[in-house]
Amino acid sequence: MKFGGTSIATGENIRRVAKIVAHTVKKDCKVIVVVSALAGITNQLAVEANQAKKKNENQIQKFMRKLIEKHVATAKKAIENKSIQKDVEKVIKKTVNALEKVLTGICYVGEITPKSMDYVMSFGERLSAPIVEGALQDLKLQTQCFTGKEAGIVTDDNFGEAKPLMNVTTHQAKGRLEPLLERNFVPVVTGYIAATQDGVVTTLGRGGSDYTATILGVALAADEVWIWTDVDGIMTTDPKIVPSAKMLPQLSYGEAAEMAIFGAKAMHPSALEPVIQAGIPVRIRNVFNPENHGTLIADGQEVKSKEVVKAVAMIKDVAMINIKGTAMVGAPGSYSKIFDVLGKNKINIMMVSTAVSEANISLIIRRNLLGRTLSTLEIAFLGGSLVNEITSEDDVCVIAAMGANMKGTLGVASRIFTAIAQESINIRMIAQGSSELNISFVVKEKDGEAAVRAIHKEFKLDRI
Numbered sequence: 001m002k003f004g005g006t007s008i009a010t011g012e013n014i015r016r017v018a019k020i021v022a023h024t025v026k027k028d029c030k031v032i033v034v035v036s037a038l039a040g041i042t043n044q045l046a047v048e049a050n051q052a053k054k055k056n057e058n059q060i061q062k063f064m065r066k067l068i069e070k071h072v073a074t075a076k077k078a079i080e081n082k083s084i085q086k087d088v089e090k091v092i093k094k095t096v097n098a099l100e101k102v103l104t105g106i107c108y109v110g111e112i113t114p115k116s117m118d119y120v121m122s123f124g125e126r127l128s129a130p131i132v133e134g135a136l137q138d139l140k141l142q143t144q145c146f147t148g149k150e151a152g153i154v155t156d157d158n159f160g161e162a163k164p165l166m167n168v169t170t171h172q173a174k175g176r177l178e179p180l181l182e183r184n185f186v187p188v189v190t191g192y193i194a195a196t197q198d199g200v201v202t203t204l205g206r207g208g209s210d211y212t213a214t215i216l217g218v219a220l221a222a223d224e225v226w227i228w229t230d231v232d233g234i235m236t237t238d239p240k241i242v243p244s245a246k247m248l249p250q251l252s253y254g255e256a257a258e259m260a261i262f263g264a265k266a267m268h269p270s271a272l273e274p275v276i277q278a279g280i281p282v283r284i285r286n287v288f289n290p291e292n293h294g295t296l297i298a299d300g301q302e303v304k305s306k307e308v309v310k311a312v313a314m315i316k317d318v319a320m321i322n323i324k325g326t327a328m329v330g331a332p333g334s335y336s337k338i339f340d341v342l343g344k345n346k347i348n349i350m351m352v353s354t355a356v357s358e359a360n361i362s363l364i365i366r367r368n369l370l371g372r373t374l375s376t377l378e379i380a381f382l383g384g385s386l387v388n389e390i391t392s393e394d395d396v397c398v399i400a401a402m403g404a405n406m407k408g409t410l411g412v413a414s415r416i417f418t419a420i421a422q423e424s425i426n427i428r429m430i431a432q433g434s435s436e437l438n439i440s441f442v443v444k445e446k447d448g449e450a451a452v453r454a455i456h457k458e459f460k461l462d463r464i
């Protein structure tokens with residue numbers, strides 16, 4: 001069971017979570033708990049790391065006090081037993097102390113590397129997990145707290161977006177967690193963080209606690225992985241944009257992966273990779289409405305729907321890069337040079353579109369990589385004849401309409417684009433993968449929500 005940031009945002013919520021776990025354990029199930037950081041903490045860590053880089057030392061003390069206050073207050077509400085409370089408080093203070101040292105180091109050096117950033121980012125989960133552990137002990141459950149590294153999750157060294165090495169992880173996680181499960185313990189594992197083979201802390205990418213849960217699910221051959229969050233399940237779109245969005249009671253792995261990859265923030269984009277191979281079902285459930293069975297993601301669970309489009313997502317935090325070059329026309333290998341340079345610099349391209357004239361290629365990347373991408377391209381192509389101009393836009397978003405039945409159905413694109421045109425929204429770029437599971441396009445971010453609403457309405461998704 002994985003619990004997200006909002007599910008454990010307050011002491012009251014943590015007690016709710018502890019009760020859900022205790023209730024399941026009572027039914028003779030063995031449970032491993034994976035927790036995120038308290039809501040908002042990971043973002044704050046990123047901000048403070050950047051402040052430290054700017055040598056803002058005073059800020060560090062203030063942040064340390066805020067962190068201790070927040071976590072201690074949450075622990076006090078989550079845990080009744082005074083002695084457990086005290087123990088958890090001690091762990092919180094010790095952990096914040098360790099963070100202070102790192103931030104002070106960054107402050108003195110005035111530099112932050114992807115490696116040190118991951119280390120800083122790991123503290124949110126390291127602070128939340130002991131509170132959840134305490135809340136479980138409060139309900140008389142036997143527990144033990146692990147960081148991802150202690151649980152045995154090993155990754156490559158792609159800091160910020162590390163990938164698990166499944167064989168060694170399975171071997172280690174089994175060895176460390178299974179004996180505890182046999183003794184009816186409930187292990188509590190920090191989501192999102194792991195370590196390289198050399199023990200250096202890595203993170204699995206933002207939202208990575210989902211990934212931790214599926215990695216451990218596969219490593220321990222779980223019957224199911226449950227992702228507990230703050231909405232009923234995977235819905236036709238983000239209910240924060242369209243309140244009438246409907247829950248999808250079941251999804252195939254393919255459909256769910258498509259949605260996760262295309263930004264239905266409900267799940268980390270890589271989280272389904274391990275479970276697909278192992279055939280382990282995943283359920284998305286609501287901690288605030290545990291009677292609801294949520295969305296079941298498993299083999300052969302396609303949504304039954306007359307409409308071809310079943311869901312629509314908006315992906316923010318992206319940027320568009322346009323590369324123009326008359327010399328690219330009819331020159332074999334010109335695209336591969338661009339992709340090669342970006343690939344070697346570990347810059348992931350999310351979407352590509354080119355014109356038949358071939359004088360122009362447009363790419364979508366994560367917005368936080370924009371500076372690095374532009375400098376990489378400029379260094380690689382400066383003074384050469386292939387590329388004449390590189391421009392970028394950082395106020396765009398991707399809209400993706402998804403559904404397995406799109407394949408071979410005529411007129412889907414025309415319905416989508418007519419609906420968008422009727423809202424007078426300008427489309428900046430279009431791509432349709434040949435899998436025909438989705439059609440994605442790019443609009444200005446300010447138009448994104450209106451575009452989502454227009455498609456949701458056109459395909460009557462509130463009546464799916």
Ligand code: ADP
Nearest residue numbers: 004005006229233234235237238240264265266
């Ligand atoms: P957690 O902290 O539990 O990981 P997230 O904030 O990462 O939660 O993801 C849950 C949120 O994802 C929901 O509150 C919802 O606003 C948003 N969301 C976006 N698209 C969808 C979708 N298609 N279905 C469900 N939730 C979605």
Ligand code: ASP
Nearest residue numbers: 036042192206207208209
């Ligand atoms: N705390 C991490 C984040 O905010 C991981 C997670 O919540 O899944 O990205």
Ligand code: MG
Nearest residue numbers: 004207265266
């Ligand atoms: Mg999440």
